[in-house]
Amino acid sequence: MTPQRLKLAAIGCGSRTFIYFELAAKQPELYEIVAAADHSPARLAKARALSQNPAFREFHDDVAILAEPKLADLMIIATQDAFHFGHASAALRKGYDLLLEKPISTNLRDVLALEKLARDLGRRVTVCHVLRYTPFYRKVKAIIASGVLGEIVSVEATEGVEPWHQSHSFVRGHWSVMEKSTPMIIAKSCHDMDILSWLIDSPCTALGSFGGIQHFRAEKAPAGAPQRCTDGCPVGDTCLYNAHRYLGDQKRWLDVIYDRAKTATDAEITDWLRTSPWGRCVYHCDNTAVDHQTVNLNFASGATCTFTMTAFSEGRDLAIFGTKGRLLSGERVKKTAGCDLVVEVFATRKLERITIDLEKDGGHGGGDAGLIRALHAEMSKPRPEDMESSLQKSVESHVMGFAAEESRRTGRTLDLAEFRQAYGG
Numbered sequence: 001m002t003p004q005r006l007k008l009a010a011i012g013c014g015s016r017t018f019i020y021f022e023l024a025a026k027q028p029e030l031y032e033i034v035a036a037a038d039h040s041p042a043r044l045a046k047a048r049a050l051s052q053n054p055a056f057r058e059f060h061d062d063v064a065i066l067a068e069p070k071l072a073d074l075m076i077i078a079t080q081d082a083f084h085f086g087h088a089s090a091a092l093r094k095g096y097d098l099l100l101e102k103p104i105s106t107n108l109r110d111v112l113a114l115e116k117l118a119r120d121l122g123r124r125v126t127v128c129h130v131l132r133y134t135p136f137y138r139k140v141k142a143i144i145a146s147g148v149l150g151e152i153v154s155v156e157a158t159e160g161v162e163p164w165h166q167s168h169s170f171v172r173g174h175w176s177v178m179e180k181s182t183p184m185i186i187a188k189s190c191h192d193m194d195i196l197s198w199l200i201d202s203p204c205t206a207l208g209s210f211g212g213i214q215h216f217r218a219e220k221a222p223a224g225a226p227q228r229c230t231d232g233c234p235v236g237d238t239c240l241y242n243a244h245r246y247l248g249d250q251k252r253w254l255d256v257i258y259d260r261a262k263t264a265t266d267a268e269i270t271d272w273l274r275t276s277p278w279g280r281c282v283y284h285c286d287n288t289a290v291d292h293q294t295v296n297l298n299f300a301s302g303a304t305c306t307f308t309m310t311a312f313s314e315g316r317d318l319a320i321f322g323t324k325g326r327l328l329s330g331e332r333v334k335k336t337a338g339c340d341l342v343v344e345v346f347a348t349r350k351l352e353r354i355t356i357d358l359e360k361d362g363g364h365g366g367g368d369a370g371l372i373r374a375l376h377a378e379m380s381k382p383r384p385e386d387m388e389s390s391l392q393k394s395v396e397s398h399v400m401g402f403a404a405e406e407s408r409r410t411g412r413t414l415d416l417a418e419f420r421q422a423y424g425g
């Protein structure tokens with residue numbers, strides 16, 4: 001039985017754990033934050049402050065925290081992608097249920113192995129597919145469930161990463177070299193694969209994918225652009241990706257990569273840019289993450305879906321075409337109809353315009369807050385597989401993502417059941 005107050009601990013104290021700790025600390029009736037592990041004393045100090053718990057315990061790393069007798073009900077695994085499998089497996093074996101950051105792992109074999117391990121040990125794992133907990137997607141799910149759209153036939157979805165975000169995370173940053181982290185379609189778009197799987201609510205049976213790096217490559221560099229923005233670039237004044245913007249209008253991005261972002265002087269930040277990956281010219285990086293990709297998906301229900309990820313748009317667009325009506329949403333709808341969602345019923349030609357307060361709950365359209373609000377109840381459900389973002393459900397959408405990457409690389413259309421089987425699932 002889930003205790004009245006869920007005790008939380010974390011392995012990896014970066015931006016994600018800080019968000020979850022901050023949100024959990026605001027609900028002391030549900031959560032008690034008891035411990036965390038990280039190599040960085042400064043990050044542990046921040047985690048301790050967020051915990052609001054004088055008895056909070058700090059550990060140098062995963063090995064140290066897992067050497068202790070079980071300290072909490074739930075372990076947050078929020079190290080970088082490549083560590084998830086090792087840290088999650090060890091914590092499961094120690095007896096912890098998990099709040100596991102996406103991706104489950106960087107390769108499908110480990111994803112499927114982790115699912116088996118959790119099942120064999122009878123542990124609960126919630127994967128941080130935070131979009132499932134946003135007011136926006138909950139509304140879309142409710143509209144589909146109401147039957148007003150009829151049967152879903154076609155879905156169009158776009159994820160606009162946004163040019164600066166692409167450069168920060170996927171050209172200069174943690175997820176720029178796919179071989180060291182995760183394919184873009186998993187690193188960024190596993191949320192989209194997951195939300196499509198959740199909304200269409202039918203197994204994906206086959207898919208095909210195309211994509212590549214069109215812009216962030218050496219031959220697109222302006223003439224004379226040096227290796228680093230700090231080396232006196234001749235086009236620095238007009239370049240969209242000038243790293244000096246970290247000192248100005250893009251300063252908020254420093255918060256997630258530079259511990260002293262709030263206190264460092266401009267001179268210190270400039271010095272840091274001279275050696276940091278985030279000071280590199282975006283046309284002279286070692287990036288392998290794609291800047292655009294499309295996926296065509298077929299579902300068992302008969303529905304089909306086209307998904308586009310592009311660096312060169314912002315936000316998510318979604319259109320659902322059903323036998324009785326259609327639902328439109330996203331930036332284009334916002335600009336033309338002035339609302340978040342439009343639902344049109346064919347029989348009556350009735351249009352419903354729906355606005356959702358997307359900002360009120362903070363990060364990821366309210367998904368971070370929604371996840372932490374729901375977590376206690378999720379962990380109390382009698383059957384782990386009924387959890388909204390259970391490991392079992394998340395594996396489905398990870399299979400879609402890994403298959404999309406394989407299809408993009410090989411140019412082949414893939415049967416999902418065969419693909420999964422080939423990886424031991």
Ligand SMILES: NC(=O)c1ccc[n+]([C@@H]2O[C@H](COP(=O)([O-])OP(=O)(O)OC[C@H]3O[C@@H](n4cnc5c(N)ncnc54)[C@H](O)[C@@H]3O)[C@@H](O)[C@H]2O)c1
Binds near residue numbers: 011078364
């Ligand atoms: N759910 C979402 O929407 C979402 C959004 C952003 C990032 N993420 C994912 O969350 C994860 C964490 O991202 P982040 O930005 O917080 O990362 P981060 O790099 O800021 O933090 C990771 C932390 O792990 C620590 N660490 C490394 N090895 C360790 C070990 N052996 N023991 C203990 N600590 C160790 C590092 O010192 C670092 O502080 C990533 O996998 C990322 O893909 C998810």
